[in-house]
Amino acid sequence: MNVVVCVKQTPDSAAKIAVENGQVTWDAGLVLNPWDEYAVEEAIRLKEKHGGKATALCLGPESAKEALKTCVAMGCDEAILIADPVLDGSDALATAYVLALAIQKVGAVDVALFGKQAIDGDTGLVPIAVARRLGWAPLTYTVQIAEIDAGAKTIKALRTLEQGKQVVTAKLPAVVGTVKEINEPRYPSFMGIRKAAKANIAVWKAADLGADAARVGTAGSAVRWPSIYPLPAREGAVELLDGSPEEAAAKLADKLIAEKVI
Amino acid sequence: MATKLWVFIEQFKGVIAPASLEALGAARTLGGGVTGLLFGQGVGDLAQSVIAHGADEVLVADDASLADFRVEAYAALLVKLAREHAPALLLAGATTAGRDLFGAAAVDLEAGCLADAVGVKLVGGVVQAVRPVYAGKLLADVTFASGGKPQLVTLRPRAFPKPEPDAGRTGTVTSVAPALAEDAIGVKVLDYVIEQGQVSLADAKIIVSGGRGVGGAEGFGPVRDLAQTLGGAMGASRAAVDAGWIPYAHQVGQTGKTVAPDLYIAAGISGSIQHQAGMRSSKVIVAVNKDPEAPIFKVARYGVVGDLFKILPALTAEFKKRLGK
Ligand SMILES: Cc1cc2nc3c(=O)[nH]c(=O)nc-3n(C[C@H](O)[C@H](O)[C@H](O)COP(=O)(O)OP(=O)(O)OC[C@H]3O[C@@H](n4cnc5c(N)ncnc54)[C@H](O)[C@@H]3O)c2cc1C
Ligand SMILES: Nc1ncnc2c1ncn2[C@@H]1O[C@H](COP(=O)(O)O)[C@@H](O)[C@H]1O
Numbered sequence: 001m002n003v004v005v006c007v008k009q010t011p012d013s014a015a016k017i018a019v020e021n022g023q024v025t026w027d028a029g030l031v032l033n034p035w036d037e038y039a040v041e042e043a044i045r046l047k048e049k050h051g052g053k054a055t056a057l058c059l060g061p062e063s064a065k066e067a068l069k070t071c072v073a074m075g076c077d078e079a080i081l082i083a084d085p086v087l088d089g090s091d092a093l094a095t096a097y098v099l100a101l102a103i104q105k106v107g108a109v110d111v112a113l114f115g116k117q118a119i120d121g122d123t124g125l126v127p128i129a130v131a132r133r134l135g136w137a138p139l140t141y142t143v144q145i146a147e148i149d150a151g152a153k154t155i156k157a158l159r160t161l162e163q164g165k166q167v168v169t170a171k172l173p174a175v176v177g178t179v180k181e182i183n184e185p186r187y188p189s190f191m192g193i194r195k196a197a198k199a200n201i202a203v204w205k206a207a208d209l210g211a212d213a214a215r216v217g218t219a220g221s222a223v224r225w226p227s228i229y230p231l232p233a234r235e236g237a238v239e240l241l242d243g244s245p246e247e248a249a250a251k252l253a254d255k256l257i258a259e260k261v262i
Numbered sequence: 263m264a265t266k267l268w269v270f271i272e273q274f275k276g277v278i279a280p281a282s283l284e285a286l287g288a289a290r291t292l293g294g295g296v297t298g299l300l301f302g303q304g305v306g307d308l309a310q311s312v313i314a315h316g317a318d319e320v321l322v323a324d325d326a327s328l329a330d331f332r333v334e335a336y337a338a339l340l341v342k343l344a345r346e347h348a349p350a351l352l353l354a355g356a357t358t359a360g361r362d363l364f365g366a367a368a369v370d371l372e373a374g375c376l377a378d379a380v381g382v383k384l385v386g387g388v389v390q391a392v393r394p395v396y397a398g399k400l401l402a403d404v405t406f407a408s409g410g411k412p413q414l415v416t417l418r419p420r421a422f423p424k425p426e427p428d429a430g431r432t433g434t435v436t437s438v439a440p441a442l443a444e445d446a447i448g449v450k451v452l453d454y455v456i457e458q459g460q461v462s463l464a465d466a467k468i469i470v471s472g473g474r475g476v477g478g479a480e481g482f483g484p485v486r487d488l489a490q491t492l493g494g495a496m497g498a499s500r501a502a503v504d505a506g507w508i509p510y511a512h513q514v515g516q517t518g519k520t521v522a523p524d525l526y527i528a529a530g531i532s533g534s535i536q537h538q539a540g541m542r543s544s545k546v547i548v549a550v551n552k553d554p555e556a557p558i559f560k561v562a563r564y565g566v567v568g569d570l571f572k573i574l575p576a577l578t579a580e581f582k583k584r585l586g587k
Contacts, residue, residue, distance in 0.1 A: 011396070013397065013516055013517075013535075013536055014535060014536070016535070017396045017399040017400055019400060024396065024400065034516075034517060035517070091374065092365075092375070092377070093365075093368055093369060093374065093375060096369070119396070119397050119516065120395065120396055121395060122377075122378065122393075122394065122395055122396070122397065122398075123377040123378070124361055124377060124378075125361065125364075125365040125368075125375055125377055128333065128361070128362045128365035128366050129365045129366070129368070129369050129375075131366070132337070132365070132366040132369040132370065133369055137448045137449055138333050138334065138362065138366065138449070139449070140333075140358070140362055141358050156452075158455070159358075160358075161358050161359070162274075162279075162357055162358060162462055162464060162465075163274050163275075163454070163456060163462075164454050164455055164456030164457060165454065165455040165456075166330075166451060166453075166454055166455075167451070167452040167453040167454070167455065168449050168450060168451050168452065169449070169450050169452060170448050170449045170450070171448055180510065180517055180518075181510050221374070221407070222368075222373060222374025222375075222406055222407050222409070222411065223374045223375070223376050223404060223405075223406060223407075224404065224405050224406065224407055225402045225403070225404050226403050226404075226405060227402070227403045228395065228400055228401070228402040228403075229400065229401055229402075230399075230400055230401075231394075231398075231399070231400065231401055231542070234542070234547075234561055234563070236563070238549070238559045238560070238562045238563065238564065238565045239563065239564050239565070240554075240559075240564075240565045240566070240567060241564060241565070241566050242567075245568065245572040245573050245575075245576035246576050246579075246580070248566045248568070248573065248576070249573065249576035249577045249579070249580040250580055252548065252564055252566065252577065252580075253577070253580045253581060253584055255564055256525065256546065256548075256564075257584065259545075259546050261467075261468070261524040261525040261545060261546045262468070262492065262525065262581070262584075262585075
């Protein structure tokens with residue numbers, strides 16, 4: 001079983017995010033996108049169960065090698081960084097275009113795993129767009145891979161939707177977008193961390209993938225972000241309601257009824 | 263010629279998703295002709311409701327291959343229709359189906375897709391939208407590079423008001439054929455596992471959430487009582503979910519659900535930045551916490567400092583009285 005897991009590097013979720021002169025800043029380090037930990041764990045479990053190889057793939061700057069090292073430390077066999085200034089400014093669909101080419105270049109992949117969304121851009125579009133580009137079974141929002149028949153090349157999975165869980169089957173290769181409930185990601189082992197420190201991370205350029213320059217970077221992206229700014233402050237300070245629990249409850253009920261939210 | 267605005271009408275077992283009705287309402291505010299796209303099996307009867315909620319025209323595809331939302335079948339049809347009619351703007355709710363459909367269709371149409379807008383307007387035919395980024399810690403203005411391509415936008419559930427239906431509205435209903443035959447669709451749906459009585463957090467008008475402060479699974483009793491009395495849904499912080507007191511489906515926050523109810527009551531929740539990421543766009547936030555320094559009071563409009571095991575039952579009793587229950 002040949003598995004690829006696509007990961008992004010993002011600011012730590014506990015970071016205080018601010019905007020200075022139109023640039024987003026944060027006060028903590030960069031980490032493996034928290035949603036992608038589940039995809040990495042699932043990739044490692046698939047290879048442990050069915051044999052084969054798990055490769056982590058990231059489109060990002062040189063610094064994103066750190067996120068890929070986390071993947072290797074957890075148990076991925078290989079890691080590839082796609083880093084090229086011509087890719088800067090790629091939107092979700094341009095990113096998906098590049099990742100689809102990279103997955104094809106890895107070759108003979110049975111399952112490509114993704115996190116639910118990247119906690120910076122928060123679009124959640126990349127997994128479905130990659131599936132569409134590749135023409136692979138689109139198993140987004142997967143909460144359980146119930147069965148993979150490596151011989152017959154079929155997959156049975158549970159997807160989690162607003163209405164409940166959906167049980168589906170499809171032919172491999174498949175794109176599997178994961179959600180948090182799918183597993184409990186492992187911590188990197190001591191051996192894994194040593195392996196990751198020595199790991200040789202391949203770097204691919206857009207040209208290595210045969211990417212069409214008109215489809216990547218800012219020029220190849222349809223969506224523009226002209227400005228980014230902090231949330232407007234919630235108006236006014238909190239109004240504390242005091243007295244006994246019954247008194248506070250009565251005061252709060254008055255307020256909420258006046259606000260017409262009840 | 264009026265701008266062509268298309269709205270994908272998502273339905274599950276014959277019930278239209280509230281987010282689709284909100285999208286119809288949003289389309290109406292943009293000015294133009296509004297077309298609803300209604301795909302499914304045995305869904306023709308819903309067309310009238312789509313018109314009542316704001317559509318001038320409904321394209322109905324009724325076929326067994328469309329009974330379940332499957333992105334391959336739905337995207338193929340949406341793309342075929344969009345190529346024929348060249349809509350300027352397509353809207354859908356930012357649900358699992360809406361995001362998948364528009365993401366896939368945008369690939370085929372070589373068009374842009376913008377996810378999870380909380381505000382949208384058209385300026386000279388070009389979409390200008392606002393969307394939360396960095397887990398809701400920042401907002402971004404987003405737009406499309408010009409180019410005459412359709413613009414695909416999903417709208418965050420509950421960020422736009424649901425229009426009142428007007429039974430007097432009229433419109434045309436046109437049947438369209440599916441684009442793919444069953445054997446060309448790779449994914450087969452075997453079954454659904456649906457938990458009964460679960461209020462969808464994303465659509466809830468009122469949410470009462472409990473955190474580590476409830477102290478255990480039984481501690482959710484008073485949270486549930488209040489939620490039930492108010493006809494709302496029950497939420498939780500990650501601390502409570504990780505402790506195993508309540509299933510993950512209830513988790514609100516960065517790695518849980520993003521919600522925007524009219525009323526969000528947080529009990530025994532400190533208000534970490536990750537929890538806030540999922541609930542700070544709620545209309546009115548109420549905090550119940552025994553620690554007056556808890557960060558949740560910084561985002562709350564009303565607060566009660568005290569023991570949730572005393573405050574919540576008092577609130578339940580008070581609302582029972584007020585609501586005549
Ligand atoms: C990558 C990442 C993702 C995360 N995602 C999420 C997420 O999606 N959602 C989320 O919620 N968290 C998330 N977290 C966790 C988050 O950082 C906090 O740890 C968590 O929200 C704390 O939950 P809490 O407020 O219930 O617990 P605590 O912070 O322990 O707060 C408990 C509160 O209860 C109060 N209290 C105690 N007893 C009572 C009583 N009897 N009456 C009234 N008040 C009482 C206390 O004063 C305290 O303020 C995430 C963390 C990380 C690192
Ligand atoms: N630059 C990237 N490199 C590799 N994988 C990515 C990248 N961006 C997004 N992904 C994957 O796509 C998922 C959804 O991201 P997004 O659509 O950007 O919210 C993430 O959880 C990752 O698995």
